[in-house]
Structures are given as structure tokens and as C-alpha cells.
Amino acid sequence: MLVQNNCVIHVPFMWLVHRMCCYSMEGSIVRLPDLIRLKKKYKAYLYLDEAHSIGATGPRGRGICDHWDCDPKDVDILMGTFTKSFASAGGYIAGNKVCML
């Protein structure tokens, strides 16, 4: 397992995990296009935690893909919570069929 810039890369199934797309204290935002480039280069899977970005980031509030105008299909698993921007309870995990099985 490699740990680099808040990303965890697992071998042999190579996962890039970004724990926070948007840091709550500083408001810094992950450079998603760079992560997508890395994921494609190393044939890794990408998992993003949007707890602090969904509902708050991007011109339409749709999160980190909206912010960077990236295709959500380039992210294998997107996870978010309804307890912050949506002032509710619960959350979601979204991804393609292969990752969800």
C-alpha cells in the first residue's frame, strides 16, 4: 500500500482513495483532473468522499465533478452524506455496476 498526498493506492487492485474532496477547515479542493489522469495512467480505481463537497461545490452544487467539469463516469465510486449541505440524515454510495456488485 502506498500513501501519497492524501491518496491511498492499493496494489494489486490499485485503488486511489481521496478522503476529502473539499477540506472543511481550509476549503481546499482536490485537483480532480490530476487524480483522473493518475487513475488512468496506473489503471487504478478511484473512490471519492464528497461529504464536504456535495451540495456545496460546483456551479450547480453537484460536487467535485461539477466543480472541475469532469465526467462522473471517470470516478468509480462516489460517496456522500446528507448530513451536511442537505441538513438531513443518511448518505449514498454511487458507482458503476461492476464496482457495486
Ligand SMILES: Cc1ncc(COP(=O)(O)O)c(C=O)c1O
Ligand atoms: C470526510 C467525511 N466523510 C464522511 C463523514 C461521515 O458523515 P456523517 O456524519 O453523515 O456520518 C464525515 C463526517 O464528518 C466526513 O467528514
